[in-house]
Each structure stands twice: as structure tokens, then as C-alpha cells.
Amino acid sequence: MTSVAVRNGHLRGSTWMVLCALVVVMALVGLMSGRYPLGLADILGTFSNKILGNELAEPAGSVIFGLRLPRILSAALAGAGLACAGTAFQSLFGNPLATPDTLGVTSGASVGAVLGLMLSLPLLGVQLLALAAGVLTVAVTTLIAKTKRGTGIVMLILAGVMVSALANAVISILKYTADPNDKLPQITYWLMGSLAGAGFAALWVGAPLILGGMVVIYLLRWRLNILALGHDEALAAGINAKRVRGLIILAATLITASVVSMCGQVGWIGLLIPHCARMICGQDNRFIVPVGALLGASFLIAIDTLARSVTASEIPISVLTAVLGAPFFIYLLRRTGGNW
Amino acid sequence: MPTDNTSRTKAIMKRILAPCVLLVLALSGCSAERPADTDAATSAAAESATITITDHTGNEVEIPAQIDRVAVDEIPIASTYLAYHEGNAPYLVGMSAAVVNALEDTVVAEMAPELLDVETGYYSDGELNVEELLTLDPDVVFYNANNTEHAAAFEAAGIPAVGFATSGDPTTVYADWLNLLEDVFQEPGKMDSVIDYGQDLIVQAQDRTASVEEEDQKNALIIFNYAQGTLRVAGTTPFFGSYWLQTANAANAADAEGGLAPVTAEQVLAWDPDVILIGGSGQAGITPAELLNGEVDGLDLKALAAVTDGEVYSNDLGMWSWFTPNPDAPVVANWIGAVIYPEAFDDVDLPQVLKDYYQKVYNYELTDAQASEILAGTAS
Numbered sequence: 001m002t003s004v005a006v007r008n009g010h011l012r013g014s015t016w017m018v019l020c021a022l023v024v025v026m027a028l029v030g031l032m033s034g035r036y037p038l039g040l041a042d043i044l045g046t047f048s049n050k051i052l053g054n055e056l057a058e059p060a061g062s063v064i065f066g067l068r069l070p071r072i073l074s075a076a077l078a079g080a081g082l083a084c085a086g087t088a089f090q091s092l093f094g095n096p097l098a099t100p101d102t103l104g105v106t107s108g109a110s111v112g113a114v115l116g117l118m119l120s121l122p123l124l125g126v127q128l129l130a131l132a133a134g135v136l137t138v139a140v141t142t143l144i145a146k147t148k149r150g151t152g153i154v155m156l157i158l159a160g161v162m163v164s165a166l167a168n169a170v171i172s173i174l175k176y177t178a179d180p181n182d183k184l185p186q187i188t189y190w191l192m193g194s195l196a197g198a199g200f201a202a203l204w205v206g207a208p209l210i211l212g213g214m215v216v217i218y219l220l221r222w223r224l225n226i227l228a229l230g231h232d233e234a235l236a237a238g239i240n241a242k243r244v245r246g247l248i249i250l251a252a253t254l255i256t257a258s259v260v261s262m263c264g265q266v267g268w269i270g271l272l273i274p275h276c277a278r279m280i281c282g283q284d285n286r287f288i289v290p291v292g293a294l295l296g297a298s299f300l301i302a303i304d305t306l307a308r309s310v311t312a313s314e315i316p317i318s319v320l321t322a323v324l325g326a327p328f329f330i331y332l333l334r335r336t337g338g339n340w
Numbered sequence: 341m342p343t344d345n346t347s348r349t350k351a352i353m354k355r356i357l358a359p360c361v362l363l364v365l366a367l368s369g370c371s372a373e374r375p376a377d378t379d380a381a382t383s384a385a386a387e388s389a390t391i392t393i394t395d396h397t398g399n400e401v402e403i404p405a406q407i408d409r410v411a412v413d414e415i416p417i418a419s420t421y422l423a424y425h426e427g428n429a430p431y432l433v434g435m436s437a438a439v440v441n442a443l444e445d446t447v448v449a450e451m452a453p454e455l456l457d458v459e460t461g462y463y464s465d466g467e468l469n470v471e472e473l474l475t476l477d478p479d480v481v482f483y484n485a486n487n488t489e490h491a492a493a494f495e496a497a498g499i500p501a502v503g504f505a506t507s508g509d510p511t512t513v514y515a516d517w518l519n520l521l522e523d524v525f526q527e528p529g530k531m532d533s534v535i536d537y538g539q540d541l542i543v544q545a546q547d548r549t550a551s552v553e554e555e556d557q558k559n560a561l562i563i564f565n566y567a568q569g570t571l572r573v574a575g576t577t578p579f580f581g582s583y584w585l586q587t588a589n590a591a592n593a594a595d596a597e598g599g600l601a602p603v604t605a606e607q608v609l610a611w612d613p614d615v616i617l618i619g620g621s622g623q624a625g626i627t628p629a630e631l632l633n634g635e636v637d638g639l640d641l642k643a644l645a646a647v648t649d650g651e652v653y654s655n656d657l658g659m660w661s662w663f664t665p666n667p668d669a670p671v672v673a674n675w676i677g678a679v680i681y682p683e684a685f686d687d688v689d690l691p692q693v694l695k696d697y698y699q700k701v702y703n704y705e706l707t708d709a710q711a712s713e714i715l716a717g718t719a720s
Contacts, residue, residue, distance in 0.1 A: 035607040059609045059643030066640045067606045123568060123638045176467075179438070182625075186567040189602060196604050197569030197638045312596035312607055314570060 005281040011290070015281070019294035023076065026301040030072045033309045036063045066199075071308070072301055074198040074206070078259040079269055079300025081210040083292035084217045085252035086270030087277070091224040091285050092248055093153055100256040100270035103160040103249065107167035108137020109260040110191060114174045117186050123197055127205055127261040134257030137163055142249065150242065153231075192316030193264035195304050206258040213255035217289060220248060224285040268321040269296055272329050279336055299325075393523040396485040396505035396516065403500040404479045407525065409433045411476055413468065413483035413490055415504055416666065418443060419659040420514055422452055423667035424521045424531065427702040429455035434476050436463035439660075446659045447714060451704045470497045480524065506665060509583040511542050511673060513665035534667070534701050541670035541693070542587070545677045548684040549589040558680050559593035560585055561613035561646075562655075562663075564600055566625040569638040571608060575601035580663040581617070581655075588676045590615075605639055615680050616646045619656035619663070628652040653679050658714055671697050675715065690715060 005015040031043060038060055046060045056065070085100035093102065101107070112133025116126030144159040145151050171191075178184045217224075223244050226237045234241040259266065277292035300317075303324065307315045389405040411434040412418070418439060422429055429452045437460035448455055462472035470493045473481070478499060483490050485503030494501035502524055504517050515538070518531040562574035562581040574581045574592065577599035585592055593613035596603055616631070618624050626636050631652050634642045641647050655661060655676075658668045662675070671694050678685035691711040698706050706714070 035604070036610040062640055062643040063606055063609060067604065117567070126568070182565065185565070185572065185600070189570060190568060194568075194570065196602075199569075199638055308604055308606065312594070312603055313575070313598060313601040314604055314607075 005291070006284070006287060011281065011287050015291070019291060019298075022298045023294055023301070026298045026305070027072050027076065030075075030301050030305040031064065031068055033305050034063065034068055035309060035312065038063060070200050070203060071195045071198045071304055074195050074203055074262055075300040075304040076297040077203070077207055077210050078195075078263055078266060079273075079296035079298070080293040081214060081255040081259050081296075082266060082269040082300075083273035083277070083296025084214045084289060085255045087274040087285065087288050087292050088217050088224060088248050088252045089270075090274055091228040092245060093157060094228050094230070095157075096275070097271070098157075100252060101164070102157060103141045103253065104137045104163035104167060105134045105253050105256045106260050106265055107164045107171070109134030109257045110265060111137075111167050111170050111174070113190055113261065113264070114171055114178075114187050117190060118174060118178055118183055123199075124201055124205065127202055130261035131205070131209075131257050134260060135253060137167060138249070138253040138257075151245075189316065190264045193266045193318040193321075194307070194314060194316055195263045196308070196314055198263060202262050206262040209254045209258040213251035213253075213258075214293065216247060216251035217255075218293075220244060220251075221285050221289040224248070224289075228285070263317065265318055266300070266321060267318045268325045269300060272325050273299060275329070276332065279332055391526065393502070393520075395503045395520060397491070397503040399503070401500060401502055403502065403524065405526070407431060407479045409477060409479045411462075411473060411478035411481045411499075412436070412439070413481055413494075413501075414463070414487070415482060415484040415506065416660045416664050417482055417504060417517065418448070418455060419666045419668065420517045420521070422448070422455065422659075423534065423701050424518055424525075427451055427704045431479075432458055433478060434459040434462060434473065436460060438463075443659060447704075447706070447710055448659050450710070451702060468493065470494065470499075473497070473499065508665075509587075510580050510663065510665045511539075511583070511587055511669050514667050514669050515539070517665060518667070537700060538667070538670035538697075541697070542673045545670075545673035545685075546587060546589075549677055549681050552589050552681065552684075554591075557589060557591045558614040559611070560588075560590045560615045560617055560680055561593040561608065561611060563616060563618045563626070564624065566636065566639060570602045570604065571639070572600045572602055573608075575599055580665070584663055584672065584676050587673050588680050590680045605641055608641060609644060612644065613646050614651060616644075616652045617655050617676075617679070618652065619654050619661050624654075624656065628654050654716075657716075667701055668697070 005012060032038070032040065036059065042057075042060050043064060046056055046064050049056050050061075050065065082100055086098070089098040089100060089102050090096055092098070109130040113126050113130035115133075116129040121129065141159045141163045142151065142156065144163070145155040147155065175184060175187055178187055223239055226234050226239055227241060227244065227248075229237075231241055234244075256270070273296040274288060274292045276295055277288045280295075281287035281291050303317060303320045306324075307317055307320055390402045391405045392400050392402050395401050408431055410421075410431045412421075412432070414436055416439060418429075418435065421432065432455060435458050440456055440458065440460055443449070444456060459476055462469050462476065468490055474497055480500045480502055481494055482502055482504055483494065485505040486507065487503075491501060491503060502520065504520060506513065508516075515531075515535045518535060522528055522530050562585075563571055564574065565572040573594045573596065575594055575596040575598045576592075579599050582592055593611040594601065594603070595611075596607075616628075618626060618628055618631070626639070630636050631639075631641060632647060632650060634640065646652060655663050657675070658666065658671075660666060662668060662672045671690075674685065674688055674690060674693055678688060678690060691708065694711050694714060695706045698704050
């Protein structure tokens with residue numbers, strides 16, 4: 001297949017370069033934008049002082065290394081991770097509507113986070129509880145879907161829907177009992193997603209799991225093509241479908257639970273970005289996985305930069321991903337006529 | 341096989357219906373006990389005499405002429421109630437648990453322990469349960485005049501409800517509350533001397549900073565709450581704190597939209613306020629000491645001038661947040677002036693002002709330790 005992005009069964013070098021440059025440009029724009037006025041000279045000066053080990057001028061040092069850099073890194077990781085997990089689930093379930101949340105991980109992790117907030121746990125405690133609850137929820141989903149004849153895809157999806165519904169009911173009841181002056185605004189705000197709490201401490205917990213999950217999905221990316229054909233075809237192709245599927249679900253779950261525990265519910269990226277990647281490079285998962293990851297990173301860095309710099313009040317991320325992401329996706333859909 | 345299907349359907353119906361019936365039976369046994377009907381005759385006689393007053397919603401409310409049982413809805417009126425009754429809390433039967441908890445650690449526990457010894461069951465989990473309130477058999481309930489939903493619930497339950505308006509300048513709202521309490525207890529003019537004394541103190545405080553020109557005004561940032569990396573600050577929508585800044589002739593550092601704007605540390609650095617005031621009506625989530633020592637989880641403001649200069653204060657003072665309407669307002673006017681423009685208040689002995697005021701208004705003699713504790717804030 002020959003296209004703008006792919007030639008002779010490989011992504012063109014130029015495609016790699018453009019996508020990587022996009023991430024770098026977004027990160028630089030992110031570093032330069034924000035409510036605190038910092039010129040390019042301040043930023044370069046602060047970076048060179050950091051590298052040379054000199055004392056940093058305040059508050060420029062705090063703004064760049066304490067506030068903006070951890071947010072940009074978290075956004076890049078979260079965007080890339082969600083795109084990877086979305087791609088994996090869409091192929092695994094052979095369903096273009098699948099998202100990283102299909103098995104209930106987001107709702108489950110949210111229950112953990114809401115509980116953590118209500119117990120007034122520190123940031124790291126909330127993150128760990130969310131992570132654990134997300135993973136546990138998917139474990140429950142897979143257990144429910146398991147029958148004597150194995151685990152069917154439809155069973156998995158239905159179990160995911162049910163477990164999600166249960167988790168959402170738990171969130172509702174927790175919100176209902178939360179202190180309306182104190183806890184409820186925190187919970188509501190957390191559920192809409194934000195990277196405001198992102199710091200290096202959160203990254204140390206989240207980054208290894210997200211990166212690990214992404215590496216697993218990247219290494220298994222060609223098997224995703226075969227799994228998308230169906231169970232029997234995968235067996236005929238000599239793949240241990242059960243084990244590969246389990247590995248991919250585990251990787252995607254760890255990624256999504258880590259992302260949700262770091263920055264709350266971030267909608268749309270896991271659904272939209274894989275489709276955008278398909279528009280660029282076709283249906284081959286070998287290309288969709290890396291292209292989607294790079295696109296996702298760029299997109300979420302851009303969204304988070306807007307969230308923290310457009311108005312004095314922070315704008316919740318999931319609001320922006322929907323308000324900006326949906327029209328852009330509609331435009332792409334109309335442009336391509338749904339053929340990609 | 342139709343017969344097979346029918347019997348199967350029946351079996352399923354039985355399995356579903358049986359728990360439903362049990363549930364209905366269980367629920368019907370759960371209705372709350374009626375309030376004790378002792379003294380039915382006397383209460384009937386008292387109920388026959390009613391008076392009509394106009395509350396802050398502008399509505400005419402019919403309340404019993406003889407009030408023996410008062411319940412309080414979600415409104416921080418406890419300290420005003422104490423001031424009205426010269427430091428006592430007679431007739432009070434119920435308040436919200438959150439208010440009682442907040443008052444437990446304050447001077448109220450010493451001044452009027454009976455105020456804390458009230459029913460709180462009708463207001464657990466943040467939601468009003470009117471039936472539970474009915475079991476307390478209140479003669480009148482005081483509520484927030486903006487809360488039309490609760491007003492409707494009280495009306496439906498037949499509880500006479502008097503609405504107190506919370507919006508407006510706290511330097512006058514507390515006086516309106518005291519005047520409305522005069523109407524409720526039919527003691528016109530009882531609070532005149534207390535109100536006059538307080539208004540004089542407020543005017544004195546305002547005079548000290550009135551000459552500060554607009555370009556010389558200091559910027560104050562009011563933080564309501566901090567959680568998970570996001571600060572909630574007082575934005576542009578008028579609220580108690582903005583009136584207090586007007587009283588002190590200071591500017592609001594936050595020009596964010598809304599009343600409780602969520603902002604990041606970077607935005608606070610950009611605003612660079614001269615003074616930071618922490619506290620609202622709920623848990624602030626941070627204390628001045630934590631902010632000054634850089635001990636706040638996920639928030640680094642050590643580069644902020646107000647933090648390096650130590651200009652961070654709590655306004656969770658007195659018996660409640662000092663910014664909300666309360667009879668301490670005349671002391672608050674002096675306190676906030678002294679916090680923002682210390683040089684204009686260097687001849688004011690704030691602890692003495694506070695002690696004199698409590699003696700006059702609450703008929704309570706504060707010790708020096710209590711006075712300094714009130715001025716330091718519960719949060720610090």
C-alpha cells in the first residue's frame with residue numbers, strides 16, 4: 001500500500017518526523033504559554049541555568065519546572081497512552097466504537113478516586129486508590145465474562161457495560177452523601193478531568209505503568225490485526241488468541257487506570273485519536289499504534305495548554321476534548337466521507 | 341410448549357414478586373414515630389395565638405406568638421442568635437450537624453454549651469429531611485431566604501419558616517438579622533444599642549483607610565478551598581469577601597469569572613497578591629502555616645511575595661468564618677483593616693476591641709488567651 005504516510009509496508013520517515021515534530025512543537029508552545037507572563041528569554045535562561053546547575057530565578061524556576069513541565073509530560077503520556085489503549089480495544093473487540101473505558105476501568109478508577117477524596121487522602125493516596133480500583137474493576141469484569149467455554153467478546157463488552165453502570169451508581173451515591181461545601185466541588189471537578197495536580201510525584205507512579213503498557217501494545221501491534229479478524233481466524237493463524245488478548249487487556253487497563261488516577265476522566269481521546277490515525281495511515285495496526293500515540297500526545301498537550309492558559313479559571317479537560325475534539329472529528333468524517 | 345412456558349413464567353414472577361412484597365412490608369413498618377403528644381392542651385392554646393411578620397423574602401409569615409422551640413436550617417445564624425439572647429441560646433432545639441461540629445472548637449463551647457446540645461438528625465448527609473424535622477415539633481425554623489426549595493418544603497410540612505437574607509454587605513446584614521429576630525420574639529428596639537455600638541466601630545475602621553487612593557490599594561486574594569492542585573478563589577461575583585475588601589479599601593487580586601473560580605498556582609503567581617486570606621464556609625483544605633512553610637501537597641507557592649513576606653492569614657475566626665454575616669462584623673472591620681494596612685491600625689489594640697465587644701454584645705468576658713485564640717483562627 002502506498003499513501004502519504006506509508007510506503008512499502010513501512011511508515012515513511014517523513015511521517016515519523018512530522019509527527020514527532022508536532023509533539024515537540026506542542027510541548028514548546030505549552031512551555032511558553034500560561035497565565036504567568038514569561039518571555040522566551042526567561043525560559044531559555046531558566047533552562048540553561050538548570051543545565052549549568054546555577055540558582056534559578058524565581059518565580060520563573062517554579063513556574064517552568066514545578067508547574068508547566070510536569071503538566072506537559074503528564075499530558076503527553078496520558079494522551080499517548082489513551083490513544084494506544086483505544087486502538088488496542090477497537091481492534092480487540094472488532095468495534096470502532098470501543099474506547100479504553102469499555103471494560104469499566106474509568107468508572108472503577110473514579111470510584112477509587114472519589115473515595116480517596118472523601119477520606120481526604122493526600123494526592124498520592126487518591127492516585128493509588130484510583131489505580132487499584134480501576135484494575136480491580138476490570139478483573140471483576142473479566143471474571144463475570146468468563147464461562148466454561150472461554151471468554152466471549154460480547155460477554156466481555158456486556159459485563160463491562162454492567163460493571164460500569166454499577167460503578168457509576170456507586171459514584172452517584174458517594175456524591176450524594178459528600179459534604180456539599182467541601183467535598184462535592186472537589187469530586188465534581190476531579191470527575192471532569194484536570195492535570196492541575198500533576199507533579200513529578202504523580203508521574204513517578206503513573207509513568208512506568210503507562211510506558212510499560214504502551215510497550216506491550218506496541219510489541220503486539222501486528223497481532224492486533226489478526227485478532228481483529230476474529231477468534232477462529234486468529235487460532236488458524238497460529239496465535240494463542242487467549243493469551244494475547246489477556247495481555248492486551250491487561251496492558252490497556254494499566255494504561256487507562258494510571259491515566260485516570262493521574263488526571264481524572266479524560267473523554268474522547270481513546271475514541272477519536274485512533275480514528276484520526278486510521279485516516280492518516282489506513283487500517284494496519286502496525287502503523288495506527290505509533291501514529292495514534294504521537295497524535296494523542298500532541299492533542300492532549302494542546303488541550304491542557306488551553307485548559308490552563310485561556311482563562312484565569314482552569315477549564316476541565318473533558319469539556320475541552322469534547323468541545324474541540326468533536327467538531328474537528330466531524331469535519332474529518334465529512335472530509336473523508338467515512339472511507340479510510 | 342405453552343404450558344411449560346406458562347409455569348416457568350409463573351415461577352419467575354413468584355421469584356420477583358416475593359422480595360417486592362417483603363420490601364413493601366418492611367417499609368410500611370418504618371414510618372417515623374410521632375412526636376410525643378404530652379401537653380397537647382397547652383400547646384394547642386399557645387398555637388391559637390399567632391402574629392404575622394415580614395421576613396427577608398418579603399413574604400408575610402404567620403408564626404406563633406409564643407416561641408419555645410426554634411430549629412435552624414442551613415444558615416450560620418448561631419452567633420447572631422447568641423448575640424440576640426445576650427450570650428445564651430434559649431429555645432434552640434435543632435441545627436445542622438456541620439454547624440454544630442464547626443462550633444465545637446470555638447468559644448461557643450464555653451459561652452453557651454447549650455447551643456451545641458441540640459438535635460442534628462434532620463440534617464445529616466447534607467440533605468434536609470423535613471419529616472425528621474417535624475418530629476422536633478418546632479414553633480419556627482430559620483432558613484436561608486435564597487433557599488426557595490427548602491422554603492417550599494417547610495410550607496408543605498406546615499412549619500412556620502422565617503427567611504434570613506444572606507446576600508449583601510456583611511457589615512449591615514448582621515444588623516438586619518438582629519432586627520428580624522426582634523420581630524420574631526416581639527421585642528422591638530432590643531438590639532438598638534448593640535447595633536449602634538457596632539456601626540460606630542465599623543465607621544472608625546473605614547475612616548482609617550478611606551484616604552488610600554485607588555492606585556495605592558493593596559491586592560488581596562481570598563482562597564476558599566484547596567484540593568488536588570486546584571485552588572478555589574473568590575472571583576468577580578460579589579460575595580461576602582468582596583464586601584470586606586471594599587470595607588478595608590483593598591482590591592481583589594482575582595479577576596476570574598465566577599464566585600468560586602478554580603485556578604492554578606501559576607495564575608496566583610501571575611496575580612501576585614499583597615495579602616492572602618484563607619477560609620470560607622467549609623473546610624479550607626490548607627492553613628496559613630502550611631502555605632507559609634511550603635507543606636501543601638501539590639502546591640508550590642514559595643516564590644510568591646505574599647508567602648515570603650508572611651502575609652497569609654486565616655479568616656476562619658470567631659465562631660464561624662468571619663466573612664459570613666455575623667455580629668462580630670464590627671471587630672472584623674478592624675481586623676481586616678489591620679491585616680491589609682497594618683500601619684493605619686498600629687494604634688488599635690485589637691484584642692482589647694474584641695474583649696470589649698464580646699462583653700457588650702455577648703455578655704461574655706473573654707480571657708486574654710481566648711481573645712488571641714480567636715484572632716489567630718481555628719485553622720492555624
